Amino acid sequence: MSDFISTEVLDAKSDDQIVTVNIQEDLNQPIIVYLGSELLSNIQNILDSKYQLIDGQNIEKFISLLKDWSRHFHTLPEVILIHDSLLADLSKIKFDEVKKKSGFKTVPVIVFSNQLNKKVKQQAWSIGADEYFHEPIKFKSLIPRIKFYKRLKAAGFSRQDAILKKDKVYKMYFLKRSFDIAVAGTALLLFSPILILVAIAIKLESKGPIFYVSRRAGTNYKVFNFYKFRSMQVDADTQLEKLKETSNQYQDGNQFVKIKNDPRVTRIGDFLRNSSLDEIPQLFNVLKGDMSIVGNRPLPLYEAKLLTTDNHAERFLGPAGITGLWQTMKRGKAEMSAEERIMLDRIYVRKNSLLFDFKLMLMTIPALIQSEKV
Structure with a gap:
C-alpha cells in the first residue's frame, strides 16, 4: 500500500x-x-x-x-x-x-x-x-x-475546445483548397517512382488488386471511394467481424476498429503501414476534392453510422483529411479510447485554419513511424 x-x-x-x-x-x-x-x-x-x-x-x-x-x-x-x-x-x-x-x-x-x-x-x-x-x-x-x-x-488544448456551436455544413475555403491541390499534385509527381515500385511489390507478393478501395464517410457525411495501397490479404474484410470481438484496440463501445498486430496484413503491407506509404493514393482523393491534406479521418460506413448523436456528429463538420489532430497526438498509442479520438476530432473542427494545418503537418512527421503495429 x-x-x-x-x-x-x-x-x-x-x-x-x-x-x-x-x-x-x-x-x-x-x-x-x-x-x-x-x-x-x-x-x-x-x-x-x-x-x-x-x-x-x-x-x-x-x-x-x-x-x-x-x-x-x-x-x-x-x-x-x-x-x-x-x-x-x-x-x-x-x-x-x-x-x-x-x-x-x-x-x-x-x-x-x-x-x-x-x-x-x-x-x-x-x-x-x-x-x-x-x-x-x-x-x-x-x-x-x-x-x-x-x-x-x-499541446495547448482543453476539453472546452471540443464544445462546438452547431453549424449547418462545412464548406472548404479557397486558400485551403488551393493549398491541397498544390501539395497533392506536387507530392504525386515526386512520389511517382515510389508508386510504381510499391505497385510492383504488391503484385509480386500476392494475387489481387494493387489498390484497396472502400466506401468512407467524410465531410458532412458525404460518402466517397477511399483509396489506399492494399496492405492486407484479399479476403480481409470477411475476417473483420471475428477480429472486432477478439482483437479490437478500442474496447469502449466499438465506434472505431483498430486491430493490433493484425494477422490479415501481408509482409509488404506491414512495411507500407509502418512507413505510411499505404496512404499515398489518398492524394488522388485530395485532388478530387473528397479530402484535404489535413482534417478528420474519413470513417468506414460501419463506424460512421454509429456516430449520429450531436456530440459525435460534430466531428463531420470539418474537412476529411489524410492527417489530423488525433493522428499526431495519439497515433500508435494503445490506450487511446474512441471518446478521446472523437474529442480530438471535434477540437480540430473548432480550431481548423491554414496556420493550424501547417502546425499539424509538422507534428505529423515524427508520427509517421508508428511505435506499435496498429
Whole structure:
C-alpha cells in the first residue's frame, strides 16, 4: 500500500499569507492532489497504487498548497482530484489564478460525484475540469485518461475546445483548397517512382488488386471511394467481424476498429503501414476534392453510422483529411479510447485554419513511424 501523505498546516491566518506545509516527498513516486476525502471511495484500488496522495484538506489550505507548491515539491502533480461537495465553494477566479501563476496549466483536473448532477457537472466545467465522473472507476482505468488530458493540455488544448456551436455544413475555403491541390499534385509527381515500385511489390507478393478501395464517410457525411495501397490479404474484410470481438484496440463501445498486430496484413503491407506509404493514393482523393491534406479521418460506413448523436456528429463538420489532430497526438498509442479520438476530432473542427494545418503537418512527421503495429 502506498504511503498516505497529508499536509500539515502550520500557518493559515488569511488568504494572503502562504500556508507552510511539512511534507516528505518521495521523488520516485508521482503525486496526486485531492480535495475532499470522500472521492477516494469512488476510485477503486487507488490506495494500492504507487502514487503519493496529498490531501488538500479544505479549500483555503488547498489553494495555499497549490500557490506554494514549488517550495515543497520538485515536480507538478499528475492530476488534481476534487469532490463535488467542495466544488460550489471553490472560487473559479482564485483557482484559475493559482493554476496560472504556479504553472498548473498542464495539470488535469477531475471532479468526482456520487451521482449524476447536471448542475454540479456545469460547475465542474466552469472551473476548467477536464473530466466529471459520477460512478466508481478503477484506478488503472483512470491512469490513461489522466495521461491523455496531460498530452492535450501540453499541446495547448482543453476539453472546452471540443464544445462546438452547431453549424449547418462545412464548406472548404479557397486558400485551403488551393493549398491541397498544390501539395497533392506536387507530392504525386515526386512520389511517382515510389508508386510504381510499391505497385510492383504488391503484385509480386500476392494475387489481387494493387489498390484497396472502400466506401468512407467524410465531410458532412458525404460518402466517397477511399483509396489506399492494399496492405492486407484479399479476403480481409470477411475476417473483420471475428477480429472486432477478439482483437479490437478500442474496447469502449466499438465506434472505431483498430486491430493490433493484425494477422490479415501481408509482409509488404506491414512495411507500407509502418512507413505510411499505404496512404499515398489518398492524394488522388485530395485532388478530387473528397479530402484535404489535413482534417478528420474519413470513417468506414460501419463506424460512421454509429456516430449520429450531436456530440459525435460534430466531428463531420470539418474537412476529411489524410492527417489530423488525433493522428499526431495519439497515433500508435494503445490506450487511446474512441471518446478521446472523437474529442480530438471535434477540437480540430473548432480550431481548423491554414496556420493550424501547417502546425499539424509538422507534428505529423515524427508520427509517421508508428511505435506499435496498429
